[in-house]
Amino acid sequence: MSGSERSRSRTIFVGGEDPNAYALRAIVMLREAGEDEVVIIKGRGENISKAIDIYNEIKERLGDGLKLVGVSIGSEKSGKRKVSYIEISLKLA
C-alpha cells in the first residue's frame, strides 16, 4: 500500500507539536503538491494516534476536497528496537 505505487511524495513526520500545526502544514503542502504527488503523514510509536488526529483535522477542514490515497502500517527499526508506524498518504481530490 505504500512505496512503489507513488512516484513522488513529501513527508510530514509527527513529533511533539500540536496536531493543528501539522494539519496546517499538510494543507499548505497539499496545495503545493503536483497532480502525481502525495503528502504523507508519518507517525511512529506514541505519535501514531496523533497522526490520525491530524488526518481527521485535515479532513474536517477540506471535506470532500481531500482524498485518502492509502494507509500503510508496519514496524521499522529505531536504534536497537522495533517501533510501529503509520503512513497516511493524502492528495487533494
Place this chain on the structure above:
Amino acid sequence: MSGSERSRSRTIFVGGEDPNAYALRAIVMLREAGEDEVVIIKGRGENISKAIDIYNEIKERLGDGLKLVGVSIGSEKSGKRKVSYIEISLKLA
C-alpha cells in the same frame, strides 16, 4: 476502505490487555473465520498504536500467511467528544 465491501466480520476491540493476548486471540479468530470473513482489530484514541503493535505481532507469527485486507481511519463520537480510530482488517492468505 471499510464497511460495505465486507460481508461478515469479527472485531477485536483493543483495551488494556497486553498486545500479545490480543494477537493470540486474533490468530484463533482468523483460523475460525470463513473464506469471506475478515477479522478486524479496532483501536481508539490512545489504543491506536497498540492496535498496530498487535498487527505487527500477528504478522511476525504468521508471515506471508497473513493478508492485510485494509486499514480504515477516521473519527467517531465517544459520549460528547470525538475520538480517532483505526480498523485493521485481516484474513489468512
